[in-house]
Amino acid sequence: MVYRLNRLMRQLRQRKSLGIGLLLLILVVSIVGNALTFYFFDRASKPDLTVGDAFWYSVISIATIGYGDLSSTSVGARIGTAFFIVFVGLAAFTSAVSVGIDWLLELRDKERSGMGSPGAKNHLLIVNFPNERRVRQIIDEYLQEPSHRKAEIVIVTDQIEFLPFTQLRVSFVRGSPLEEETYHRANVRDARQALILSTGYDDPNSDSVVASIASILEHLKPEIRSIAEVLNSEHELLFRGVKNVSLVYTFRMSNNLIVQEAQDPGVNMLTQAITSNQIEGTLVSTRVGKGAEQSLSYKEAAKRLLDHEVNLVGMIRGEDVHVRFDGLEVTENDRLVYICSNRMDWETVRSLLTS
Numbered sequence: 385m386v387y388r389l390n391r392l393m394r395q396l397r398q399r400k401s402l403g404i405g406l407l408l409l410i411l412v413v414s415i416v417g418n419a420l421t422f423y424f425f426d427r428a429s430k431p432d433l434t435v436g437d438a439f440w441y442s443v444i445s446i447a448t449i450g451y452g453d454l455s456s457t458s459v460g461a462r463i464g465t466a467f468f469i470v471f472v473g474l475a476a477f478t479s480a481v482s483v484g485i486d487w488l489l490e491l492r493d494k495e496r497s498g499m500g501s502p503g504a505k506n507h508l509l510i511v512n513f514p515n516e517r518r519v520r521q522i523i524d525e526y527l528q529e530p531s532h533r534k535a536e537i538v539i540v541t542d543q544i545e546f547l548p549f550t551q552l553r554v555s556f557v558r559g560s561p562l563e564e565e566t567y568h569r570a571n572v573r574d575a576r577q578a579l580i581l582s583t584g585y586d587d588p589n590s591d592s593v594v595a596s597i598a599s600i601l602e603h604l605k606p607e608i609r610s611i612a613e614v615l616n617s618e619h620e621l622l623f624r625g626v627k628n629v630s631l632v633y634t635f636r637m638s639n640n641l642i643v644q645e646a647q648d649p650g651v652n653m654l655t656q657a658i659t660s661n662q663i664e665g666t667l668v669s670t671r672v673g674k675g676a677e678q679s680l681s682y683k684e685a686a687k688r689l690l691d692h693e694v695n696l697v698g699m700i701r702g703e704d705v706h707v708r709f710d711g712l713e714v715t716e717n718d719r720l721v722y723i724c725s726n727r728m729d730w731e732t733v734r735s736l737l738t739s
Contacts, residue, residue, distance in 0.1 A: 407480045411446070414473030418442040421464025429458065446473040501569045502555035507536035509570060509578040511561050511597050513543045514585070522579065523554060528661035531727070538570045543583070561597050567604055578610040582634070590615055595622035598629045664725045667697070672718040673730035677737060682709035685737055692736045695723040 423438035446469055508526065513519055519539065526532055536553045540561055547556040559566030580597050582590040591614050598610045610629045614620070617633045645652040657663045686696040686709060698707045700719040706712060720733065728736075 404480075404483060407476050407483065410472060410476040411480060414446060414468045414476060415439065415442040418445065418464050418468035418473065421468070422461045425458040425460035425464070442469070442473075445469045446477050499558060502536075502538055502557065502571065504536040504538050504555060504571055505574045506576050507538050507571070507574065508532075509538055509540055509572065509575050509601075510581065511540045511578060511601075512581040512583050512594075513539060513541040514581055514583065516548050518581070520549060520551075522581075523551065525661055529727075538575070540566060540570050562593070562600065564600065564604065567600070572601065572604050572608070575605065575608060578608055580610055580612040582613045582615055585615065591619040591622055595619070595626070598623060598626045602626050602628060658723055665723055666725075667721060668724055668727045669700075669719050669721045670728055670730055670733050672714060672716050672720060673734075674716060675734060676714045676716055677734075680714045680737065682706075682712045682714060685714055688737050688739075689722065689733075692739075693724070694728075694733075694736065697721055697723060 419435070419438040419442040422441055423433060423435055427433050445465065510519065510522065523537060526537070527535065534553070536555070538555045538557055539547065540557045540559070542558060542560050545558065547554075557566060557570040559569065578598075578601050580594050580601075583593050584590060587593075594612050594614065598612050601608055601610055606628070608628065610626070612623065612629050612631055614623075614631050614633050615635055617636050620631065623629055623631060641652060641655060644655075658665065658667045660666060682696070682699060689696050698705060698721045699709070699712065700706070700721065701715070701717075714737075
């Protein structure tokens with residue numbers, strides 16, 4: 385019996401769909417068979433016995449609970465219990481539990497190794513994995529934003545075999561970031577944004593890989609907004625064919641900040657504060673929508689916003705950045721960049737400007 389059970393278990397592991405179906409069938413037959421024998425043979429001595437009671441007795445017996453409220457007394461019912469429960473049902477139940485545990489362990493290993501499909505919705509894609517510290521810091525910073533607290537994140541890379549950490553709502557898809565199939569598993573169609581990190585600071589081909597990834601993402605989902613980390617500012621030409629991408633020049637920004645801190649101590653501390661979601665009062669932006677006040681200068685807008693503790697530091701119009709507001713008026717599709725403790729939509733900003 386033990387040998388046959390072990391052989392059955394091996395076969396069930398090899399052919400899971402067939403095995404699970406067979407186990408369920410055996411369990412159903414065991415429960416129904418025992419319930420029927422118990423009902424028909426013991427009903428004479430138990431006039432109040434119902435079909436529901438018989439099935440309840442079968443279920444608690446096969447689950448080895450046995451509350452003792454019901455038990456078989458007739459010879460026929462006991463034979464039915466011995467066959468359907470002891471010899472058939474318990475073996476099938478134990479096998480089903482074992483197969484279920486194996487399936488859960490395999491599912492966990494599959495998820496950790498990135499070979500599954502997370503099924504995330506409205507999620508953030510993080511493409512490439514330069515190192516664990518950077519990725520975890522980016523995730524923590526992203527989740528500090530109140531609107532992102534419950535956001536799902538999917539990491540896409542072939543640089544690691546297993547995700548080295550476990551975090552709620554963070555999934556891993558292992559595969560080449562240059563292959564379409566990888567992004568289908570990451571459910572790119574339902575992604576809201578993509579952060580494309582460098583493959584590594586010591587990789588001379590990083591920018592070309594990042595540009596290729598941005599192009600693939602735009603092809604798969606044209607409306608997705610990608611933020612790409614670029615190591616060499618001279619490689620901007622690589623991204624000319626990608627429309628909806630923002631380029632972040634890591635080295636140029638850090639080099640500029642080092643020089644600024646050398647010239648003007650304190651710039652570094654302020655920059656860290658206004659670029660972090662973990663500190664109240666950070667840089668945010670809002671696109672100017674319809675209904676902008678006619679002939680409202682940015683100088684006047686900055687004064688009005690400052691009365692509400694909103695510090696307007698700049699404006700982006702097209703490809704031009706303006707931090708001086710002489711002769712400039714608030715115009716639809718401008719993007720306001722300001723320091724504020726809360727992110728605001730245009731309607732909220734407009735109400736502050738008109739109050």
